[in-house]
Amino acid sequence: MVLRGRLVLGLHTLMTLLSLQEVGAIKADHMGSYGPAFYQSYDGAGQFTYDFDGEQLFSVDLKKREAVWRLPEFGNFAYFDPQSGLVSIAMIKAHLEDLVKRSNGTRAPNVSPRVAVLPKSRVQLGEPNVLICIVDKIFPPVINITWLRNGHPVTQGVTQSSFYAQPDHLFRKFHYLTFVPLADDFYDCKVEHWGLDQPLFQHWGTEPPPRYPPQTCASFTLNPFAGPPDPPFLSQSPRCPPRCLTPQGLWSVPSAWSLA
Structure with a gap:
């Protein structure tokens, strides 16, 4: 949309x-x-x-x-x-x-949101879990967020929070997906917002086949000794869209980064 x-x-x-x-x-x-x-x-x-x-x-x-x-x-x-x-x-x-x-019809500037995807608990193959798509720095609070599994939209097991106001007058929103992790599955949180020139895809899971043209996407690196992940950065890659790859598969996300 x-x-x-x-x-x-x-x-x-x-x-x-x-x-x-x-x-x-x-x-x-x-x-x-x-x-x-x-x-x-x-x-x-x-x-x-x-x-x-x-x-x-x-x-x-x-x-x-x-x-x-x-x-x-x-x-x-x-x-x-x-x-x-x-x-x-x-x-x-x-x-x-x-x-x-x-205001003479003056519009406030659109802000590009930041996106990260994390599991709720430590990931074990075949065990039910929840993926959390965290969308931060949202303004205005009009946004489309879609879950994809292996490149296809997912509607079952999806819930979302309301907009949470932040001290900087921007907003934050959480989208949840109940899923059972399998070795060959990969997931994407697709975000559409006026602050983005094109949809942003945050990838989570195994690496998909490299058959897509370059497109803007977001990624972040996990370091088990440096605390929670830094905000995602934008990059160009011929291998990621319409999914954005992380430097390592996220099936082995350290439990320290899981959200209770």
Whole structure:
């Protein structure tokens, strides 16, 4: 799917415990906040979030019209009426045209996202696992993410998170794929975004046949002694598209890099 259209964001933050302009010498142990919330003209999508100590607890999606907890267990200890979030999104939508006029229709620049793929736990052939596609530095929050297995789209066993706001006003998103690793299988996380000239493919698994022309792709190197992998870098390779190869097969990913 080709991403087209105009996007305008309305962001607001309402501190629910303390206003930073009024606290003076008062210090708070914890801070809760409503926001950011946004509505975008593209695809009529919107999202409302609630953060606690800088971490998102839940979000309300305009299309699903329900509160989605970041972890299902959070819903056992608290309740939030999604109607409150939908009202906030509606307020942003109502003022959208005014915001466009005040900015003279100036668009914010598109940011190229960064992509990495990691397994949830240590990989063992034939044992069920989960692949996690981490897409970072997203702006605007309009993106298509697709899983490929051996070059073919996969739709079963796929889930995703909402957009997580970051301190730099960019967004992060997670896509998950439940799979059973086999020796000859390889996977790709395909990302389409306005900040990319063409789709970006992050490869994971065994090396596919070198029969594709050069294309931009992302890759990263794993070093078991240097901590988590660095952000992916763009490269040109006649062997990688439409899959991007890593320097080594990722079936032997060190357990230190798995995500709990």
